[in-house]
Amino acid sequence: MSDRKDLLRRLMRDLGLGETVQSLVAGQLRDGAGGAVLLEDPYAQIELARYADCGAALSAEACEAAAAAQKEWVAGHSAAKRGDVMQDIARAVLDHHETLARLEALVAGKPIRDCRVEVAKVAEMFRYYAGWADKLHGEVIPVPSGHLNYTLREPLGVVFQITPWNAPIFTAGWQIAPAIATGNGVVIKPSELTPLTTVALVRIAEGAGLPKGLVNVLCGLGPTTGQAAIDHDAVRKVIFVGSPETGRRVAVAAAQALKPAVLELGGKSANIVFDDANLKHAALGAQAAIFSGAGQSCVAGSRLLVHQSVHAELTDMIAAGMNGITLGDPLDEATEVGPISNGRQFSHVSAMIDGARNEGAKVRSRDTTPDTGYFVPPTLLSGLESRATAAQTEIFGPVVTAIPFADExxxxxxxxxxxxxxxxxxxxADVGRAHRVASAVRAGTFxxxxxxxxxxxxxxxxxxxxGFGRSSGSDALMEYTSPKSIWLDSGKTPMIGFGYVS
Structure with missing residues (x-):
């Protein structure tokens, strides 16, 4: 498997990362000062690299660099110019499209076909928010006092972003683009298990004209590197994407520092199929909802609710289709589903399946899996009640729990x-029912x-x-700005309720 280590080094060199895993602070690649962190290939199950945890001192440097660069980003670049830079970043990302996709596939274990799509979407994110850069404005409010009252939307300053291992480059773009479009500096800490494509993305952005130090990447652990950034005085807001358990700790740490947070956490999403649905389309949709990305998605359709009259038919269709899904090396063009991204998550998913079996679930899985890699076969659980552990807990793997229902x-x-x-x-097929259900189900996206x-x-x-808050669309712009209300007294005599002049 030494060829996979050679491939990693080659991809890193091609992207300007050198041959060791380093943080990116003030435009410079820097070694950490903490304990060793392991990068493992989830398919070959070999060590790809080791690096030192960034640590508190370098984390502080990153926050200070972002604060200095943010002032220049706003003072030295008009809003339109900031948009032009972001358009250049989008083009540069596409210039490195294949190299970024291969690096993501190797380290994160995502199929190369998926990684290519996600890199293209990152470019799209920068293009989208580039268009917003010169269109943010406040409003004039007709207050009754006769004042001219108007608002501005101002950048927060420096934001700290924490992104997960299941979609590293996608979530990096998802967070960085709206933050810099609104004039902020960024310190971002990708998962310690998958930091490389985030570092590469920012290096590419700097090559396309992004001021060095405006976005800094910390390669390291949450309790050390991440905590130091949350505590730093320059940081004005914390954005976290990940599990509810870690999200709670991040929210507490931010609250203790009196800083607001946006939390994009997990889900246990219901995929509801009525008896009048096109069952073939529903079966294909259900497979994509849970098996794509090996189920490692916060929006995965992990609860399949099926009308009791078609429950057996639909679940049989899904179970039969599992053997047609191609599992394999993420770098193989034919692979549709790769391995679980890391050993810890593999153990969790496996334990959840065992627990469901012990609770009385009927377990149907794909017949075979590759000989190497953290593979969990596509799995369908049935015979469980809605309150069963597997139906309530986020499994974050290719496992769906099918539950029958009687009516709407x-x-x-x-x-x-x-x-x-x-x-x-x-x-x-019932349009009225579709709207009723969409309105009644508690979900941010439906x-x-x-x-x-x-x-x-x-x-x-x-x-x-x-979680709470929103991380895309125009709503994200509100998360990264603060409204300022300005009152101008336009009367000949100031409206002062109380004052003293000697």
């Missing part, structure tokens, strides 16, 4: 019988006769254990 009211009740509120879908259609122009986020 029960379907909605089961869909909302969870502590999450991120996404959901309904499959039906699809009708489709699944996983996401675009940077549309708001994304959830409620309850799925």
């Amino acid at each position: 009211e029960e379907a909605i009740a089961i869909a909302n019988d969870t502590s999450f509120g991120l996404a959901g879908a309904v499959w039906t 699809w009708v006769n489709s699944y996983k259609a996401i675009h940077v122009s549309s708001p994304f986020g959830g409620s309850l254990n799925s």
Whole structure:
């Protein structure tokens, strides 16, 4: 497997990263000062590299660099110029499209076909927010006092972003683009397990004209590197994408520092199929909803709610289709589903399947998996109640729990019988029912006769254990700006309620 290590070094050199994993601070690649962090190939199950945790001192340097660069980004670049730079970044990302996709596939274990799509979407994110850069404005408010009252939307200053291992470059673009479009500096900490494409993305952006130090990448651990950034005085807001458990810790740390947060957390999304739906389309949609990306998606359709009259037919269709899915090396063009991204998550998913079996679930899985890699076969669980552990806990793997329902009211009740509120879908030929269900199910994103259609122009986020705040669309611009209200007394005599002049 030494050829995979050689490939990693070659890809890193091609992207200007050298041959060791380093943080990017003030435009310079820097070694950390903490304990060793391992990068593992989830397919070959070999060590790809080791690097030192960034640590508190370098984290502080990154925050200070972002603060200095942010002032120049706003003072030295008009809003239109900032948009021009972001357009150049989008083009530069596409110039490195294949190299970025291959690096992502190798380290994160995502199929190369998926990685190519996600890199293209990152370019799209920069293009989209580039268009917004010179269109942010306030409003004039007709206050009754006779003042001229107007508002401005100002950048926060420096924001700290924490992104996950399941979609590293996608979530990096998802967060960085709106932050810099609104005039902020950024310190971003990707998962310690998948930091490389984020570093590469920012290096490419700097080569395209992004001021050095405006976006800094910390390669390291949450309790050390991440905590130091949250505590730094320059940081004005914290954005976290990841699990509810870690999100709670991040939210507490931010609150203790009196800083607001945006949390984009997990989900246990209900994919609802009525008896009048096109079952072939619904089956294909259900497979894509849970098996694509090896189920490692916050919006995965992990609860399949099926009308009792077609429950057996639909689940049989899905189970039969599992053997037609191609599992394999993420770098192989034919691979549709790669391995679980890391050993810890593989153990969690495997334990959840075992637990469901012990609770009485009927477990149907794909017959075979590759001989190497953290592979969990596409799996369908049936025979469980809505309150079963597997139906309530985010598994974050290619495992779907199928639950029958009798009517529309029960379907909605089961869909909302969870502590999450991120996404959901309904499959039906009844337009009225589609709108009723979409309105009644608690979800920040909801699809009708489709699944996983996401675009940077549309708001994304959830409620309850799925977090709070929005991280795309024009709503994200509000998360990265602060309104300022300005009052100008236009009268001949100032309206001063109380004063003293000697």
